[in-house]
Amino acid sequence: xxxxxxxxxxxxxxxxxxLDDISRLRNAHGIAPGLAVVLVGNDPASKVYVGMxxxxxxxxxxxxxxxxxxxxxxxxxxxxxxxxxxxxxTIHGILVQLPLPKHIDTHKIIDTIDPKKDVDGLHPQNIGLxxxxxxxxxxxxxxxxxxLLIRSKVSPRGKEVVVLGRSNLVGRPxxxxxxSKTKYGDATVTVCHSxxxxxxxxxRRADILIxxxxxxxxxxxxxxxxxxxxxxxxxxxxxxxxxxxxxGDVDFQSVAExxxxxxxxxGGVGPMTIAMLMRNTVDAALRxxxxx
Ligand SMILES: NC(=O)c1ccc[n+]([C@@H]2O[C@H](COP(=O)([O-])OP(=O)(O)OC[C@H]3O[C@@H](n4cnc5c(N)ncnc54)[C@H](OP(=O)(O)O)[C@@H]3O)[C@@H](O)[C@H]2O)c1
Numbered sequence: 001x002x003x004x005x006x007x008x009x010x011x012x013x014x015x016x017x018x019l020d021d022i023s024r025l026r027n028a029h030g031i032a033p034g035l036a037v038v039l040v041g042n043d044p045a046s047k048v049y050v051g052m053x054x055x056x057x058x059x060x061x062x063x064x065x066x067x068x069x070x071x072x073x074x075x076x077x078x079x080x081x082x083x084x085x086x087x088x089x090t091i092h093g094i095l096v097q098l099p100l101p102k103h104i105d106t107h108k109i110i111d112t113i114d115p116k117k118d119v120d121g122l123h124p125q126n127i128g129l130x131x132x133x134x135x136x137x138x139x140x141x142x143x144x145x146x147x148l149l150i151r152s153k154v155s156p157r158g159k160e161v162v163v164l165g166r167s168n169l170v171g172r173p174x175x176x177x178x179x180s181k182t183k184y185g186d187a188t189v190t191v192c193h194s195x196x197x198x199x200x201x202x203x204r205r206a207d208i209l210i211x212x213x214x215x216x217x218x219x220x221x222x223x224x225x226x227x228x229x230x231x232x233x234x235x236x237x238x239x240x241x242x243x244x245x246x247x248g249d250v251d252f253q254s255v256a257e258x259x260x261x262x263x264x265x266x267g268g269v270g271p272m273t274i275a276m277l278m279r280n281t282v283d284a285a286l287r288x289x290x291x292x
Contacts, residue, residue, distance in 0.1 A: 002259040011271035021282050033285035034063035034091040041071035046097045086114040093119035093281035119280035133180045142174035144272025146184040156187035165212035166193045211249040221254040230262045
């Protein structure tokens with residue numbers, strides 16, 4: 001039976017390191033790192049995520065601003081809001097909760113965020129830096145995934161890694177990091193997507209399998225090489241008939257019989273995403289006092 005990778009415990013550890021830097025900023029520079037989150041519309045899941053981000057920043061003694069706008073907000077108003085936050089000196093990090101309503105050009109909004117405040121790491125400048133192997137802000141979920149591995153003493157170096165999913169938010173950046181010439185990298189990485197064929201066969205090559213496909217319990221034991229490490233990024237709400245609660249992309253019960261280590265859902269990647277957002281915001285504040 002696989003050992004659990006405890007995302008909650010590792011996130012707590014990262015939070016405590018982040019807290020040390022927050023104290024340093026307060027004592028040496030008299031500033032509190034500030035995070036602004038922009039929420040458009042009424043999507044219940046987005047509301048929960050934004051609420052958790054705000055609560056965590058306040059708990060760590062950071063400044064937290066949540067800007068909510070109705071679903072029919074005009075694109076120009078949103079662009080003006082982001083520009084205003086770019087110029088607000090008490091705000092070090094800006095995150096626009098995705099997805100945005102269809103009438104808004106998401107690229108335009110992301111491109112307007114000051115890259116030095118782009119704590120979600122989605123601005124093209126930050127994606128470029130990540131691809132060039134000198135990351136400024138690593139997108140929070142991929143950052144959480146690689147920290148989970150490193151802190152669980154699973155080095156990706158020389159390993160075969162298979163990443164399921166190629167989204168800009170998770171699959172691509174995590175594959176990039178794992179193949180980079182950094183402490184998070186040096187792996188041989190294969191990226192799979194909805195057009196990939198022979199998925200189970202490719203996945204069975206993986207020493208480390210990372211699933212970010214958004215398909216409930218899709219990855220079963222036949223995808224897993226015995227002894228592999230499995231990181232489940234997916235989050236899905238189960239219906240009453242399915243027993244309620246949350247599950248991931250991975251069929252936990254069957255996969256845990258074959259893998260050596262596995263992340264649970266909830267309690268795996270989820271808490272890490274928030275911890276890394278706080279880390280990125282504090283890093284933005286640290287860079288602001290050192291003149292970037
Ligand atoms: N834990 C967290 O904090 C956190 C954060 C972000 C996301 N998530 C979760 O992670 C999952 C993925 O998120 P995302 O934003 O990356 O999703 P996304 O934008 O929908 O991307 C999904 C990717 O998976 C691929 N895919 C879909 N079905 C597939 C299949 N049957 N076989 C192989 N590949 C398949 C898609 O391929 P194509 O490119 O060909 O369409 C796409 O590249 C979701 O469940 C999301 O809720 C969790």
